[in-house]
Amino acid sequence: MSKNAAGMEPVRLAQPASAGLPDAVSSRLSALLGPRFSMKPADREHHGKGESYHAVQAPDAVCFAQSTEEVSEIVKICAAADVPVIPFGAGTSLEGHVSAVRGGVSLDLSRMTQIIAVRPEDLDVTVEAGVTRHQLNAYLRDTGLFFPVDPGGESTLGGMAATRASGTNAVRYGTMRENVVSLTVVLADGRVIRSGSRARKSSAGYDLTRLFVGSEGTLGIITELTVRLYGIPEMVSAAICPFGTIDEAVATVVGIIQCGIPIARVELMDTRTIQASNRYSGLSYQETPTLFMEFHGSAAGVAEQVAFARDMAEQNGALAFESADDADTRSRLWKARHDVHYAVQAMRPNGRVWSTDVCVPISALGPCIVETQKDVEAASFFISTVGHVGDGNFHLGLVIDPSSPAELAEANALNDRLVRRAIAFGGTSTGEHGVGTGKIKFMDLEHGAGVDVMRAIKAALDPQGILNPGKIIPEAQ
Amino acid sequence: MSKNAAGMEPVRLAQPASAGLPDAVSSRLSALLGPRFSMKPADREHHGKGESYHAVQAPDAVCFAQSTEEVSEIVKICAAADVPVIPFGAGTSLEGHVSAVRGGVSLDLSRMTQIIAVRPEDLDVTVEAGVTRHQLNAYLRDTGLFFPVDPGGESTLGGMAATRASGTNAVRYGTMRENVVSLTVVLADGRVIRSGSRARKSSAGYDLTRLFVGSEGTLGIITELTVRLYGIPEMVSAAICPFGTIDEAVATVVGIIQCGIPIARVELMDTRTIQASNRYSGLSYQETPTLFMEFHGSAAGVAEQVAFARDMAEQNGALAFESADDADTRSRLWKARHDVHYAVQAMRPNGRVWSTDVCVPISALGPCIVETQKDVEAASFFISTVGHVGDGNFHLGLVIDPSSPAELAEANALNDRLVRRAIAFGGTSTGEHGVGTGKIKFMDLEHGAGVDVMRAIKAALDPQGILNPGKIIPEAQ
Numbered sequence: 008m009s010k011n012a013a014g015m016e017p018v019r020l021a022q023p024a025s026a027g028l029p030d031a032v033s034s035r036l037s038a039l040l041g042p043r044f045s046m047k048p049a050d051r052e053h054h055g056k057g058e059s060y061h062a063v064q065a066p067d068a069v070c071f072a073q074s075t076e077e078v079s080e081i082v083k084i085c086a087a088a089d090v091p092v093i094p095f096g097a098g099t100s101l102e103g104h105v106s107a108v109r110g111g112v113s114l115d116l117s118r119m120t121q122i123i124a125v126r127p128e129d130l131d132v133t134v135e136a137g138v139t140r141h142q143l144n145a146y147l148r149d150t151g152l153f154f155p156v157d158p159g160g161e162s163t164l165g166g167m168a169a170t171r172a173s174g175t176n177a178v179r180y181g182t183m184r185e186n187v188v189s190l191t192v193v194l195a196d197g198r199v200i201r202s203g204s205r206a207r208k209s210s211a212g213y214d215l216t217r218l219f220v221g222s223e224g225t226l227g228i229i230t231e232l233t234v235r236l237y238g239i240p241e242m243v244s245a246a247i248c249p250f251g252t253i254d255e256a257v258a259t260v261v262g263i264i265q266c267g268i269p270i271a272r273v274e275l276m277d278t279r280t281i282q283a284s285n286r287y288s289g290l291s292y293q294e295t296p297t298l299f300m301e302f303h304g305s306a307a308g309v310a311e312q313v314a315f316a317r318d319m320a321e322q323n324g325a326l327a328f329e330s331a332d333d334a335d336t337r338s339r340l341w342k343a344r345h346d347v348h349y350a351v352q353a354m355r356p357n358g359r360v361w362s363t364d365v366c367v368p369i370s371a372l373g374p375c376i377v378e379t380q381k382d383v384e385a386a387s388f389f390i391s392t393v394g395h396v397g398d399g400n401f402h403l404g405l406v407i408d409p410s411s412p413a414e415l416a417e418a419n420a421l422n423d424r425l426v427r428r429a430i431a432f433g434g435t436s437t438g439e440h441g442v443g444t445g446k447i448k449f450m451d452l453e454h455g456a457g458v459d460v461m462r463a464i465k466a467a468l469d470p471q472g473i474l475n476p477g478k479i480i481p482e483a484q
Numbered sequence: 485m486s487k488n489a490a491g492m493e494p495v496r497l498a499q500p501a502s503a504g505l506p507d508a509v510s511s512r513l514s515a516l517l518g519p520r521f522s523m524k525p526a527d528r529e530h531h532g533k534g535e536s537y538h539a540v541q542a543p544d545a546v547c548f549a550q551s552t553e554e555v556s557e558i559v560k561i562c563a564a565a566d567v568p569v570i571p572f573g574a575g576t577s578l579e580g581h582v583s584a585v586r587g588g589v590s591l592d593l594s595r596m597t598q599i600i601a602v603r604p605e606d607l608d609v610t611v612e613a614g615v616t617r618h619q620l621n622a623y624l625r626d627t628g629l630f631f632p633v634d635p636g637g638e639s640t641l642g643g644m645a646a647t648r649a650s651g652t653n654a655v656r657y658g659t660m661r662e663n664v665v666s667l668t669v670v671l672a673d674g675r676v677i678r679s680g681s682r683a684r685k686s687s688a689g690y691d692l693t694r695l696f697v698g699s700e701g702t703l704g705i706i707t708e709l710t711v712r713l714y715g716i717p718e719m720v721s722a723a724i725c726p727f728g729t730i731d732e733a734v735a736t737v738v739g740i741i742q743c744g745i746p747i748a749r750v751e752l753m754d755t756r757t758i759q760a761s762n763r764y765s766g767l768s769y770q771e772t773p774t775l776f777m778e779f780h781g782s783a784a785g786v787a788e789q790v791a792f793a794r795d796m797a798e799q800n801g802a803l804a805f806e807s808a809d810d811a812d813t814r815s816r817l818w819k820a821r822h823d824v825h826y827a828v829q830a831m832r833p834n835g836r837v838w839s840t841d842v843c844v845p846i847s848a849l850g851p852c853i854v855e856t857q858k859d860v861e862a863a864s865f866f867i868s869t870v871g872h873v874g875d876g877n878f879h880l881g882l883v884i885d886p887s888s889p890a891e892l893a894e895a896n897a898l899n900d901r902l903v904r905r906a907i908a909f910g911g912t913s914t915g916e917h918g919v920g921t922g923k924i925k926f927m928d929l930e931h932g933a934g935v936d937v938m939r940a941i942k943a944a945l946d947p948q949g950i951l952n953p954g955k956i957i958p959e960a961q
Contacts, residue, residue, distance in 0.1 A: 126845070126847065127742070128738065128742060128846065128847040129845045129846055129847045130741075130742065130744075130846075131845075170687055171685075171686075171687040171691070172687070173685055177685060182685050184685070184691065184694075185662065194933075194937070198933050198936075199933070200931075200932060200933045200934045200936075200937060201931075201932065201934065202934055204907070204910055204911055204912045204930065205845045205910040205911070206843040206844055206845060206875075206876055206877075206906075206910070206911040206912045206915065207843065207845075207846070207875045207876055207877075208648075208650055208654060208659050208661070208843055208875050208877065208915050208916065209648075209843060209912035209914065209915060210647055210648040210649070210698055210841075210912075210914045210915065210916050210917060210918040210919070211912045211913050211914050211919055211923065211926075211927070211930055211931070212698070212919055212927060212930075212931060212934075212935075212938055212956050212957070213695060213698065213699055213703075213937075213938045213941060213956070214648070214661065214691075214694045214695060214697065214698055215931075215934055215937055215938070217661070217691045217694030217695070218690060218691060218694070218695055218941075220691065221687055221689070221690065221691055222690055226690075237744060238742075238743060238744040261605065264607075265604070265605060265607065265715075266715065267607075267714060267715040305788055307784050307785070307788055308782075308784070308785050308788065311782055311784055311785065364687075366683040366684065366685055366686060367683055368603070368606045368608075368682045368683060368684075369605065369606055369607075369684070370603065370605040370606045398683075398684045398685050399683055399684055400683075400684075400685065429683075430681070433681055433682040433683070434681055434682070434683040435681045435683045435685075435686035435687075435688045436688050437686065437687045437688050438683065438685050438686060438687065439685065439687050440687060441687040442687065442688055442689055446688065449688075450688070450689060453681065453688055453689075454677075454678075454688070454689060454692075455677060455678065456671075456675050456676070456677045457677045457678065457679055457689075457692055458689075459675075460671070460677060460690075460692055460945065461689055461690045461692070463944040463945055464690060464695075464941055464944055464945070466944065467940040467941055467943065467944035468937065468940055468941070479689050479690070480689070
């Protein structure tokens with residue numbers, strides 16, 4: 008099978024599990040949307056794939072929605088004919104979330120980019136689901152506020168909410184779980200609800216906001232969201248800190264977290280990853296496990312945090328501790344971390360990065376990473392280890408040849424062991440990427456009978472099973 | 485009708501909506517629990533009431549459970565005979581949560597007081613549902629850690645999770661929504677699940693933890709919970725700050741919150757409430773709207789926060805700003821706030837406090853309180869205004885004679901107006917007390933079609949409707 012530009016097998020357009028779109032549906036959608044309804048192969052192919060290694064399937068058609076009302080109409084049309092609806096934001100999913108495993112319509116929300124209301128006095132903003140995090144922060148630039156959740160890709164806010172995304176700032180600012188205030192959601196029958204109020208807290212019934220956050224489009228389609236904003240910190244300081252061993256680096260992080268230091272970011276790169284960065288960016292970092300830190304706050308507060316972190320690092324045998332306040336030097340210190348994606352990708356021409364995503368309690372981070380390093384050392388391909396270690400979340404980047412069944416099998420087995428290890432340590436199969444199709448096989452192990460509860464909720468809110476089918480919940484045995 | 489010691493109508497033992505407990509159920513429960521199964525009137529009466537003004541109904545029997553397995557067995561026995569099960573913790577509910585509106589069994593979890601595991605390195609603890617917050621903090625005393633969520637009563641952690649409780653510390657540390665890590669829950673058919681892992685974040689499927697938090701025992705019975713802990717701050721500073729008007733006090737709070745100052749507590753008492761405190765405790769506070777603040781952090785951090793708060797208060801016309809670091813003086817500064825419950829209660833012999841609980845976006849706090857003061861001034865009974873104002877949450881304490889239909893009607897109408905006002909301002913009917921039977925009439929207004937989603941979830945997880953029936957969700961029209 009030939010590979011496409013991304014080095015993966017091409018998106019499959021033939022839909023074995025799909026009967027194709029009924030004519031009545033395509034004509035109704037076409038009448039509703041005009042040129043914003045497409046059955047073109049290029050549109051279908053683009054909407055059937057994320058950024059992952061997963062085999063994917065293209066939808067039968069693509070709808071480019073421009074409003075909540077349109078989303079509602081599209082869902083009603085599809086529901087009347089039992090046609091699956093798969094929400095699509097920026098296509099940055101890593102776990103096959105957008106794959107049309109049972110055919111159907113990709114509902115593209117990326118044209119819903121209105122920023123509806125910024126409320127500096129309430130530190131919140133209401134946006135349409137297609138607004139990306141960079142768009143939002145660019146828009147906010149003059150307000151002194153920012154939105155902190157920062158997954159790697161240029162994701163949409165709607166997609167980030169749907170996958171309960173996070174990123175490097177989560178250790179201080181939380182994930183989408185903590186930062187979504189309320190949602191507008193189109194249900195499986197086309198009804199529209201608003202979950203939650205704009206009050207900071209409420210005890211008024213079931214927490215529908217948190218239920219839809221992380222539901223990956225399987226319970227409803229998020230069309231608008233209100234999220235929390237934060238003041239841009241008065242002072243930002245960055246630091247890098249190399250260690251002789253990965254244990255020492257992790258022990259430093261654990262010490263910082265356990266003492267309640269409100270560190271904004273703390274990222275780990277292992278020796279291999281630093282080597283990859285030096286090679287890719289022509290840098291000369293010491294080739295050893297390294298922490299990248301960032302501190303936010305008042306001048307005095309940041310100075311205190313930096314002093315504490317330096318002290319903790321030295322107690323744990325740090326080889327150096329270099330910090331800086333000015334933007335240029337901060338950027339230089341963090342360059343290896345910023346370039347990591349490209350550096351790892353570049354380790355192998357036509358290689359593809361399979362990113363694992365376990366997250367464990369902080370006390371288990373050291374043991375889990377150390378045990379995992381045995382697998383990393385034994386692998387037949389290059390593996391980077393990069394962690395949002397303040398949250399206990401780390402990613403292995405397995406640089407595989409996706410056309411090699413042997414490498415895919417090896418990667419698969421390694422990931423299986425890693426997930427089982429993380430769950431045994433009290434952790435989770437996915438800290439921030441979501442389940443999609445990729446992690447579905449771990450749900451029973453991770454949740455036990457909790458999966459039955461999820462299945463019951465899914466059946467209650469989407470009895471026809473048309474909303475992003477084949478994601479999150481394994482088929483009942 | 486004669487009144488009981490609490491000044492309310494007696495708990496009704498006759499159950500118009502209940503056929504009483506079938507013999508098969510009572511004999512099976514008795515065989516399971518021995519003397520921990522009770523049909524004594526005193527036990528039934530105690531378990532049919534919370535601390536509220538609501539008319540309440542006693543259960544047909546009380547089961548004192550000692551383990552998750554027992555809770556599961558009790559639920560199975562009740563489910564087999566369609567007998568309602570009403571979880572009971574410390575009986576501190578303010579919204580009729582424990583009322584056996586359709587008869588059935590009160591499932592008392594207060595004997596499940598084991599602290600299962602404290603994990604200082606992970607800043608979490610696993611407890612049985614009957615542990616109270618004071619018990620937990622007493623147990624933690626030597627660890628340097630504490631659990632911050634502090635509703636007024638000596639509530640159980642299970643009850644606090646079930647009602648999504650909060651308190652004065654929520655502005656900095658969050659509510660039960662943010663502080664529950666995972667739960668053990670007995671489902672309506674007796675199955676036991678564990679929701680969530682101990683990882684700080686996860687994207688692995690629906691957020692069942694957040695779904696059960698705030699579900700008031702209507703979806704499952706929480707038997708164990710893991711909650712977050714925090715290091716006891718190095719430095720604590722308290723301040724009080726009187727203002728000429730309530731607007732100035734609120735503007736000060738809004739300024740502090742909007743600037744992201746991590747204030748730990750900020751409480752408002754209005755003039756009437758200060759007067760009540762002076763009278764009750766023989767104090768001589770200036771009788772004017774007053775803020776009570778507390779700051780947690782490092783010495784330098786707290787000094788910075790206090791300086792900022794003082795500055796903000798002065799800009800908004802504060803009449804004074806007195807702060808202190810030592811425990812005795814802090815306690816003296818806060819005395820009026822600590823005594824407020826008794827001071828308000830004492831305004832009227834045999835009076836009963838009806839506590840309202842709206843919460844609005846912070847920008848609406850000033851207008852909402854100011855509009856509400858017109859109602860307060862016009863009322864025929866004493867009303868205190870006390871607010872967790874950093875969250876936009878405030879309570880009116882209506883000191884009513886609960887045997888007076890006229891006063892009950894007046895209070896009811898005032899509360900209705902208040903709730904509608906808060907919802908119109910983008911807020912909620914209940915910031916921290918929950919829905920129970922008391923707020924059920926506002927759910928349609930607050931959530932619209934979201935109530936249908938809640939109803940569908942309820943039907944999916946409790947198809948027989950045996951779990952705390954008659955709470956949260958209004959009967960379908």
